[in-house]
Amino acid sequence: MIKEPDTLMLVGFMGAGKTTVGKEIARQHHSRFIDIDSEIERVAGQTIPEIFIERGEIGFRALETQVLASVQTFNGVVATGGGIVERPENIAVLKNSPATIIYLHGNLESTIGRLIIEGQRPLLQEKSTAEFFALWKERDPKYQSVANMTVETVGKTPARIAAEIIALFSANEDELALLALRSQIDAFDRQIFKIIAQRLEVVSSVARYKEKFGLATIQTNRMVRLRNDLKADFALSEDITDDMIDAVMAILMQAAIDKENRQLDR
Numbered sequence: 001m002i003k004e005p006d007t008l009m010l011v012g013f014m015g016a017g018k019t020t021v022g023k024e025i026a027r028q029h030h031s032r033f034i035d036i037d038s039e040i041e042r043v044a045g046q047t048i049p050e051i052f053i054e055r056g057e058i059g060f061r062a063l064e065t066q067v068l069a070s071v072q073t074f075n076g077v078v079a080t081g082g083g084i085v086e087r088p089e090n091i092a093v094l095k096n097s098p099a100t101i102i103y104l105h106g107n108l109e110s111t112i113g114r115l116i117i118e119g120q121r122p123l124l125q126e127k128s129t130a131e132f133f134a135l136w137k138e139r140d141p142k143y144q145s146v147a148n149m150t151v152e153t154v155g156k157t158p159a160r161i162a163a164e165i166i167a168l169f170s171a172n173e174d175e176l177a178l179l180a181l182r183s184q185i186d187a188f189d190r191q192i193f194k195i196i197a198q199r200l201e202v203v204s205s206v207a208r209y210k211e212k213f214g215l216a217t218i219q220t221n222r223m224v225r226l227r228n229d230l231k232a233d234f235a236l237s238e239d240i241t242d243d244m245i246d247a248v249m250a251i252l253m254q255a256a257i258d259k260e261n262r263q264l265d266r
């Protein structure tokens, strides 16, 4: 299916990284890139916020449908706008498209965080958090329904996501389901290590506290209690065994002790 598509189209919620990752795929793969939002701005001679103000969302969606039709055989990477699945006629175009369509899946928390930093998206300004969440839930199955493959983006850099997508070009049809699952696993691994890094940041503050009050780095009672509490909390899980908790906590605690000792120069 994926084999070096003439047209690779990215869909997903606003802020999922379609523009950023699309440009990165084009850079790494030496292909061309087009962004439907930029094309709309070029055709209209206005920015997206201006189009929303002057023509309303309906006017914007009409332009979007027009531009979507014009990029169906674009030779390269196409980044769509987050609302490309809003109109049923666009969904029909995407379902019948000769393009290979990838859904860049993310999570609401990181997406909203990025969009707030950026501003710019009219729908973000006018919707409450609850409405935004509802929009997310409503669009997710629509992106799934038009995509040939879903790539999980949480915790991954744009360069990593781009490389993952390029690697799909040499995969055969049978491998795609497996690669979609691995895409999720790779995202979890990144999240796990990000949380470990955050845990170690807190360890730094603990070290400063211990220094201030002259406490020992190793608090044996707490280390034992921590493991026992975790074992109790995960007692019903078949996968998180006591042995696993002991092994993982041994690594985390050693990393914490090393960090505290480095920091306190002990």
Ligand SMILES: Nc1ncnc2c1ncn2[C@@H]1O[C@H](COP(=O)(O)OP(=O)(O)OP(=O)(O)O)[C@@H](O)[C@H]1O
Residues within 6 Å of the ligand: 012, 013, 014, 015, 016, 017, 018, 019, 020, 021, 037, 079, 080, 081, 082, 083, 114, 115, 118, 121, 153, 156, 157, 158, 161
């Ligand atoms: N994987 C990522 N990790 C960190 N930041 C990212 C990632 N992907 C995108 N970003 C950042 O998030 C912001 C939004 O990204 P981008 O504009 O590519 O989203 P989009 O999917 O094209 O959104 P829209 O549907 O509104 O066009 C940008 O500031 C970008 O740098």
Ligand SMILES: O=C(O)C1=C[C@@H](O)[C@@H](O)[C@H](O)C1
Residues within 6 Å of the ligand: 013, 014, 037, 048, 080, 081, 082, 083, 084, 120, 121, 122, 123
């Ligand atoms: O999610 C949406 O509906 C939108 C996303 C952006 O890409 C722009 O197309 C516009 O801000 C609307």
Ligand SMILES: [Mg+2]
Residues within 6 Å of the ligand: 018, 019, 020, 035, 037, 079, 080, 081
């Ligand atoms: Mg974009």
